[in-house]
Each structure stands twice: as structure tokens, then as C-alpha cells.
Amino acid sequence: MAKGIMYSVQITGLPQGGTFPAPAQSDHNREWRTKLKDARANKAEARVICLCRGQHEDLTLRRLVVSYLREHDRFYLSAWQHTGGQHRHDCRFYSVWADEASAKTYASSVVTVNADGTFSITLPVGLSRQSGNNNSAPDVNPARHPRTGKTKPSMSLLGLGHFIWQQAEINTWKPQYVKNRPRNALWLASRINTTAQSIRVSRMTLSDVLLVSAANEGAQKQVNQQRVRFATENKKRMVVIALLKADAAEGYTEIQTGRLRLSSPLGFPNLCVSPNVFRACERSFGAELSAWTKGQKVVAILETEPPTLRFERINGRNVPITEAEVIGIALMRVTPRFIPVDSGYEAIIEARLCEQERCFIKPLRFDAEEDTLPDFVLTDVEGKESVPMEVFGMNTDEYRARRAVKTEGYNKEYGNEGWWSWDATLNNAEESIPPFPAQN
Structure with missing residues (x-):
């Protein structure tokens, strides 16, 4: 991408703030320099905000840091840490990655930003089955990359889950979220759905083959059914993101019989899990499975082979049954607010931060x-x-x-x-x- 567009910047919290369009953001503009100097000296009160997405009531969104280079006698702006994704994709402050470690993890071609602001992502196992390939078992585990120390040539299912959480800002918390809309499974499904519309995998929009939890009365059940039909007819693999069912004991029993049940799976095909795939999940996500058995919320990110339709004779009738073989399972432990955590200790701190209404x-x-x-x-x-x-x-x-x-x-x-x-x-x-x- 190009360097990025300079959008207007708003400065508030000073006796006299102001909005500065791109031409006014110049070292030759004395008022601009003075305002930046005052904002830097009054960090507790001043807010310097990028207006690439327009004005917003929340003055913590798209905040900028004012820095000063003494040797060049110059002030400059940068995005707050971990907030680059809040900006428009063509903004000079935009960043796909929230930190340098994530940016260095993948080869440059794994995640690219398209001209329309959508993302193209490479997964270990693509969503299109190659014609004539009858071998359903992938050569790699798409759920989590091995620790090789090398730059990754693709994004695992766990990485995809993290990418969606970050783009949808599900990993961000502010007290007003409680007042605006409760975070429940259907809120999560809606958030994931919206974000998936801006992600392309194997030259397809991810939302075309994505299944998320649905309610009996909502439209998502029919959307899930439509996506299953599309994937079946076009031989496309599917991605499923939903909570593991709350009853872990029953869920484990079902897995032993080769079936995985998720929370509110209305419109889903039957998800078939081989012993090999589940053993790989146990090796990679043992801590998450343990948390599940203790009653904690755990999100599953699955990839399946294209669904297939068969008929089974039940009570004298041929009943259509749609099935999909799971080829990868990634798990992510989350709090009641769907903030990912890596341990019970982190969950304690997350709960206390929310109780104290912290951001x-x-x-x-x-x-x-x-x-x-x-x-x-x-x-x-x-x-x-x-x-x-x-x-x-x-x-x-x-x-x-x-x-x-x-x-x-x-x-x-x-x-x-x-x-x-x-x-x-x-x-x-x-x-x-x-x-x-x-x-x-």
C-alpha cells in the first residue's frame, strides 16, 4: 500500500483546540505546532484524534500520540499502541497489526489489504477442493502452526480467530459497552459475521462459507442453511466459529462417537470429527479443553471439508442428512464478555478490570x-x-x-x-x- 492519506486531525481538551485539515498539518503552520506542543504538555486533558472515520462521541477512538524530535525541532503524530486497526485502511495511521511481533510472524503475502479495504488471507488449507482430489485429510494441521522459529507461510485457524477478534475489536473493553448492547452469543455471531464480510480466503469472501450461532427466531438460521447449500453445491470448505456447548461432559461423550456439537448450531450440518483430528486438538489445546470441562466459555474455530448430503431410512422414510468432516479445530478460552484469556489468573484480572469500569x-x-x-x-x-x-x-x-x-x-x-x-x-x-x- 501507499504511505496513506493525511486526514483531518481534531485537538480537544485545550482552552482553544481546533480541527486541522491535511494542508494545515505543517511545520510551517505556527498554530499547528503550538497546539501540538500544548497537547503534548497536557497529556491528561488533551485529546488528539484522527478524523479518518469522521467525528465520534467516543474521544478515545483513533487517538494519536504527539512526539517531539529535539534534534530536528519537529513534532510528529503516531497511532496509539494497539489501535492502528481503528483507522481507515487508506489512513496514514492504519496498521493491520497491533504490534511488531505479530507483523513479523507471517510472510508478507499471508495478509494483504486490498484497495477496497478488504483483507486477503492465506490459510494452510484453502477453502476450495481441488477437482479430482478425493483425499479429504490435509497434509498439515490447519488449527495451529508448529513452533519452528520460521516465518509462517499461512495463518492458522487460531490466527484467523485472533485476526477476527482484533478487527471486530472484541478484544477491547470499555464500560459503555455494558450500557449499549450486552455481549452474548448472538452479539458475538453478528460481530463475527460483519467482520467476515471484509475477509477473502481462496478468492472467496469468508462470510459466504462461514457458520455462526443462530437463534430460532432470527434470520441467521436461514443464512447458515443457505451457506451450507452453497458449499455443498460448489464443493467449498467451510469455517465454523461458535462456542463449545455448555455441557462439557455431554460434549465429550458426543466427540467420542465422532460428532462435535457447538452452541446454538441452527442451520449447521452434522460436524463429524475423526479420532486423529480430535487427538491433534487435545495436543494443541489441552488447557482450553480443561477450562471447558470446568465450565468456562471456549470458542471453537473449525474448518471442514465441503458438506455432503446423504439419505438415511428413519421410520420408513428417507431423511436427508447433511454432514461435514472437520479437518481442523482451534480453541480459544474467553471470559463472559468474550475477551480471550490464557489462564484462570488472567480471567480474574479481566473480571476485576470490568468490575472497576476500566478501559x-x-x-x-x-x-x-x-x-x-x-x-x-x-x-x-x-x-x-x-x-x-x-x-x-x-x-x-x-x-x-x-x-x-x-x-x-x-x-x-x-x-x-x-x-x-x-x-x-x-x-x-x-x-x-x-x-x-x-x-x-
């Missing part, structure tokens, strides 16, 4: 191997762009070594008091969670 982002790793991302990022701390949060939940020698490296890095970048952490390995740790940094 935060849960950074997502995609298929990155380096554990460089914070567990959460607070975005409502007075005078700060963001405050990283770390939950230290293990006490092995290897983990302590990684913890020391992270601690040194955070202290160097943010200062000893510029980030937050909780040692969850201590006795009665939940009773001594440090207070969160003060909010605006």
Missing part, C-alpha cells in the same frame, strides 16, 4: 512464538498512552528467566512505576492483587 485491550499473539506481549493494556490511565499489565502465573526456572527478561524490558521502556504486575504464585495471591493504576 483495556487484550493483545493477541496470532501465531507468534515470542512471548513479548503484555497480558492486558490499560488505556484509561491519566497522562499515559497505555499501561502494560502482566500476570505472572508460573514458578518454574524457565518461566522465571522469561519473567526477568520481561521485567527488565518493561522497566527500561516504561520505568519501574510505568507498568503493572501481579505475582499469582504467592500464597493467597488473589487477596493481595495490587491496585490498578488510577484512571482518568
Whole structure:
């Protein structure tokens, strides 16, 4: 893509703010320089906002950081950390990736931004079956990439789930979300559906072959049925994203018989799971399966072979039955608000942040191997762009070594008091969670 368009910038929170169109954003414009200088000096009150998507009541959206290069005597703007995706795809502040680690994970061709703002993504197993290929078992596991240390040539199903969560901002939380619309399974399905309309895989729009949870009375059931018919007739693989059913004991029993049932699967084909595919899921997502058995919400991201139609004689009648063989299962543990978490300790902090009406982002790793991302990022701390949060939940020698490296890095970048952490390995740790940094 090109460098990006300069859109108007709005400055608020100063005695005299203003809106500056692109031509006015020049070092030769004394008013522009003065406003940037004042905004940088008054970080607690000032808001510098990109208007690439127009004005918005939420002044935390598309906020910009004002920096100063002393050696060049120049002010410049950049997007807040983890917020590049909030901007228009043609905006100079737009970024597909929220952090450098994710950007370096994949080859450049794995995710591309098209001229119309849609994304083209390469999956390990494409959505179109090759004609004459009767072998349904893929040569690779599409659910999660092995830890090879190499740049990934495709995005796994787990990476696709993370990509959708990030683009739909499901991994972002603000107190007003509770007041606007409750986050339930149907809200999640709608959010995923909308985002999938802007994603292309194998030269197809992902939403054409996507199945999500549906209600009896809503239109999504019929949409799911239409998509299954399309995939059956055109021999297209399908992607399914939905919660594992709440009753884990019953769900496990069904998997042993070769069938996977998800939450509210109206309009879905029967999902058939081979022992090999489920064993691969157990190896890669054992922690998520364990959380499921303990009553936690777990999202499944599946890829299936093209659905097939057969007839079964039931009570003297030929009954049509549509089935689809699952070729990959990725799992993602989420909180009641569908924020992804990697452990019960993270879930405790997420719940407490929401109880205290804090604004935060849960950074997502995609298929990155380096554990460089914070567990959460607070975005409502007075005078700060963001405050990283770390939950230290293990006490092995290897983990302590990684913890020391992270601690040194955070202290160097943010200062000893510029980030937050909780040692969850201590006795009665939940009773001594440090207070969160003060909010605006």
C-alpha cells in the first residue's frame, strides 16, 4: 500500500483546540505546532484524534500520540499502541497489526489489504477442493502452526480467530459497552459475521462459507442453511466459529462417537470429527479443553471439508442428512464478555478490570512464538498512552528467566512505576492483587 492519506486531525481538551485539515498539518503552520506542543504538555486533558472515520462521541477512538524530535525541532503524530486497526485502511495511521511481533510472524503475502479495504488471507488449507482430489485429510494441521522459529507461510485457524477478534475489536473493553448492547452469543455471531464480510480466503469472501450461532427466531438460521447449500453445491470448505456447548461432559461423550456439537448450531450440518483430528486438538489445546470441562466459555474455530448430503431410512422414510468432516479445530478460552484469556489468573484480572469500569485491550499473539506481549493494556490511565499489565502465573526456572527478561524490558521502556504486575504464585495471591493504576 501507499504511505496513506493525511486526514483531518481534531485537538480537544485545550482552552482553544481546533480541527486541522491535511494542508494545515505543517511545520510551517505556527498554530499547528503550538497546539501540538500544548497537547503534548497536557497529556491528561488533551485529546488528539484522527478524523479518518469522521467525528465520534467516543474521544478515545483513533487517538494519536504527539512526539517531539529535539534534534530536528519537529513534532510528529503516531497511532496509539494497539489501535492502528481503528483507522481507515487508506489512513496514514492504519496498521493491520497491533504490534511488531505479530507483523513479523507471517510472510508478507499471508495478509494483504486490498484497495477496497478488504483483507486477503492465506490459510494452510484453502477453502476450495481441488477437482479430482478425493483425499479429504490435509497434509498439515490447519488449527495451529508448529513452533519452528520460521516465518509462517499461512495463518492458522487460531490466527484467523485472533485476526477476527482484533478487527471486530472484541478484544477491547470499555464500560459503555455494558450500557449499549450486552455481549452474548448472538452479539458475538453478528460481530463475527460483519467482520467476515471484509475477509477473502481462496478468492472467496469468508462470510459466504462461514457458520455462526443462530437463534430460532432470527434470520441467521436461514443464512447458515443457505451457506451450507452453497458449499455443498460448489464443493467449498467451510469455517465454523461458535462456542463449545455448555455441557462439557455431554460434549465429550458426543466427540467420542465422532460428532462435535457447538452452541446454538441452527442451520449447521452434522460436524463429524475423526479420532486423529480430535487427538491433534487435545495436543494443541489441552488447557482450553480443561477450562471447558470446568465450565468456562471456549470458542471453537473449525474448518471442514465441503458438506455432503446423504439419505438415511428413519421410520420408513428417507431423511436427508447433511454432514461435514472437520479437518481442523482451534480453541480459544474467553471470559463472559468474550475477551480471550490464557489462564484462570488472567480471567480474574479481566473480571476485576470490568468490575472497576476500566478501559483495556487484550493483545493477541496470532501465531507468534515470542512471548513479548503484555497480558492486558490499560488505556484509561491519566497522562499515559497505555499501561502494560502482566500476570505472572508460573514458578518454574524457565518461566522465571522469561519473567526477568520481561521485567527488565518493561522497566527500561516504561520505568519501574510505568507498568503493572501481579505475582499469582504467592500464597493467597488473589487477596493481595495490587491496585490498578488510577484512571482518568
